[in-house]
Amino acid sequence: MPRGNTGGGMSARVALVTGAARGIGAATVLKLAEQGWSVLAVDLGGQDPALPYAMATADELAAVVDRAAAHGPVRGHLADVRDLAxxxxxVAEAEQRWGGLDAAIAAAGVIAGGVPMWEVPVAQEDAVLDVDLRGVLNLARAAIPAMLRRPEPRSGRFLAVASAAATRGLPMLAAYCAAKAGVAGFVRALGSELGGSGVTANAVSPGSTDTPILAESARLYGLPDAERFAAQQPLGRLLDPAEVAAVLAFLAGPDSSAMTGAVVPVDGGLAL
Ligand SMILES: NC(=O)c1ccc[n+]([C@@H]2O[C@H](COP(=O)([O-])OP(=O)(O)OC[C@H]3O[C@@H](n4cnc5c(N)ncnc54)[C@H](O)[C@@H]3O)[C@@H](O)[C@H]2O)c1
Structure with a gap:
C-alpha cells in the first residue's frame, strides 16, 4: 500500500501517542484507529515512585491496544517520556513498522500539589515538570525529524495536551500550571520554527475531563470526588475523554492545515 502523504487519504497515516494506556491518550488512540490511522500507543507501563497515585499499567495499555486493533494496525510500546532515548x-519502531511518521501526540501527564508550592516535595515537583514539560520537548525532539523525513508535500502534526491550567492560576497546583504554560509557549515557538515545512505544532487545553488525573486533583483539593469540578465549567458537566480526542484527531488530520502554534481550548468554557 502506498504511504502517500499528500493529505488526500487518512488510511496510510501513522501516529505515535504517549499517555496512551488510559484517559485522553487512550481515547485518542481509539479515535485515530477508527479513522484508519496506524498507531503506536506509548505509556510508562509501571509506577512512578515520586507520586502518590497510580500510573496506568502495561495491562491497561494492552487492553487499549486490543480494543483499537479491531479497527486497524495498533501496537503498544512501553517508554518513559522523560527518557529521550x-x-x-x-519513533524508530513506528517508522520501521509502518514506513514513516505523520503525527506525534504528547498526552502523557501527571499531577501533584495540594499544598503550598514551597511545601510540595521536590521529587513530586520534578515529576510534574519532567513529565508534563520535558516529556513534551522530548517527544518533539524524537518525532519531528521523522515527520520531516516524509517527502514533500508533507502534513506532519506535532500535538500536545496542555490544560486550562496553562492560563489559569490554580492554587496548590503551581508546578502543574508552570509546566502547562510552558507547553503552550513551546507549541507557539515550535509552530513558528517549523514555518512552511509542512509540519505544524498545536496544542489542546482541556478543561475538567473524567480521567484518573482529575480524580487525583479532587483528592489533592480534599473533594469527595471529581464530579465536584463539573459546576466550575460553564457546560455544567465533566468532559468525556473522547470529546478531547475528537479535537486532537481533527488537529492530526489534513483539515487542520491552516493551524499552527495554536492552543485550542477544549474545556466546556472553563477558561472563560
Ligand atoms: N483530565 C483532565 O481534567 C485534564 C485537564 C487538562 C489537561 N489534562 C492533561 O491531559 C493529559 C492526559 O491526562 P488524562 O486526563 O488522560 O490523565 P490519566 O492519568 O488518565 O493519563 C495520563 C497517562 O500518562 C501516563 N504517564 C504518566 N507518566 C508517564 C511517563 N513518564 N511516561 C509515559 N507515560 C506516562 C499514565 O500512565 C497515564 O496512562 C495530561 O497531559 C493531563 O495533564 C487533563
Whole structure:
C-alpha cells in the first residue's frame, strides 16, 4: 500500500501517542484507529515512585491496544517520556513498522500539589515538570525529524495536551500550571520554527475531563470526588475523554492545515 502523504487519504497515516494506556491518550488512540490511522500507543507501563497515585499499567495499555486493533494496525510500546532515548526508539519502531511518521501526540501527564508550592516535595515537583514539560520537548525532539523525513508535500502534526491550567492560576497546583504554560509557549515557538515545512505544532487545553488525573486533583483539593469540578465549567458537566480526542484527531488530520502554534481550548468554557 502506498504511504502517500499528500493529505488526500487518512488510511496510510501513522501516529505515535504517549499517555496512551488510559484517559485522553487512550481515547485518542481509539479515535485515530477508527479513522484508519496506524498507531503506536506509548505509556510508562509501571509506577512512578515520586507520586502518590497510580500510573496506568502495561495491562491497561494492552487492553487499549486490543480494543483499537479491531479497527486497524495498533501496537503498544512501553517508554518513559522523560527518557529521550526510549522515545527515539519508539519513533524508530513506528517508522520501521509502518514506513514513516505523520503525527506525534504528547498526552502523557501527571499531577501533584495540594499544598503550598514551597511545601510540595521536590521529587513530586520534578515529576510534574519532567513529565508534563520535558516529556513534551522530548517527544518533539524524537518525532519531528521523522515527520520531516516524509517527502514533500508533507502534513506532519506535532500535538500536545496542555490544560486550562496553562492560563489559569490554580492554587496548590503551581508546578502543574508552570509546566502547562510552558507547553503552550513551546507549541507557539515550535509552530513558528517549523514555518512552511509542512509540519505544524498545536496544542489542546482541556478543561475538567473524567480521567484518573482529575480524580487525583479532587483528592489533592480534599473533594469527595471529581464530579465536584463539573459546576466550575460553564457546560455544567465533566468532559468525556473522547470529546478531547475528537479535537486532537481533527488537529492530526489534513483539515487542520491552516493551524499552527495554536492552543485550542477544549474545556466546556472553563477558561472563560
Ligand atoms: N483530565 C483532565 O481534567 C485534564 C485537564 C487538562 C489537561 N489534562 C492533561 O491531559 C493529559 C492526559 O491526562 P488524562 O486526563 O488522560 O490523565 P490519566 O492519568 O488518565 O493519563 C495520563 C497517562 O500518562 C501516563 N504517564 C504518566 N507518566 C508517564 C511517563 N513518564 N511516561 C509515559 N507515560 C506516562 C499514565 O500512565 C497515564 O496512562 C495530561 O497531559 C493531563 O495533564 C487533563
Amino acid at each position: 526510549a522515545l527515539t526508539a519508539a
